[in-house]
Amino acid sequence: MRRRLFTWASLLILLLEPISAPASPPEQVRAEAEETARLLAKLLQSGRLVIERNQAVIDDPHRGDKGFTPEVFERQLREEFRQRTGIDLASLSQKSATFTAPPLARELLPALIEASKEVVNDAQVVINQRGIGYKNFIPATYGSQAAAHFSKRSHVQLKQTALQPRNPKNEPDEYESSVLRWLSGRPNGEAYVSELTESGRTLRVIMPIYYMRECLACHGEPKGEWDISGYPREGAHEGDLAGAISVRIPLEPR
16 A cells, blocks of 8 residues: 555545535545544644643752642643644534534543543652652653553554654554654654555554654753663654654444
8 A cells, every 4th residue: 555644634625525526435434533543643742742841840849739730731731732733622512613523533532631631640749749850751651641541441542652662662563663664754744644454444543753852852962872761862853753643543333
């Protein structure tokens, strides 16, 4: 199968087929599953950004209660998601909403929010500990845990992965490795990979994650030098491929 990058515009074409030439059911099922996968990946990315922007507060050794509660996290998560997608998550339960999300997305996005809040709640003791700076509650930690919590309760599998993951739980499977190698060296952007696997029974969506400037404190130069978390730096540069968010959705009836 020829692999290609998808963007929001290309997906919108599938979702808004003209009435005079409606998409066949399999195409519509794929389009709705793909949009659900895209939104799940964007929501997890938004959560990672919220953690990143609160990192200085989380790692402040001079403060006890940081005030970074699950409720504060949720408000920031919803706003970050709205800015990145134009979608107000409160509208998912409103039938009259301007944006009509697929039924699967309406079901799963709130589940990922709850899973994410649970991760932040479980980390409160660590976050609020005084006298310790770096606490290892970073975007990657949040993302791995939130994806795992969500996947345990859903038929949809969500995962962070990378070719050389620091966390063994993020080890890529054969398909993910193939896509990550294919993405390596390509310019970063908002595009993602979407393919049918298992004879069309499963949709795989891979959304790349690229290193931001803030990531380079641990993942940048000099390569091989130990960072604050006790791992050797990768020697990465801003914009390099860091890994991906992988979504796997079965298309057969549950």
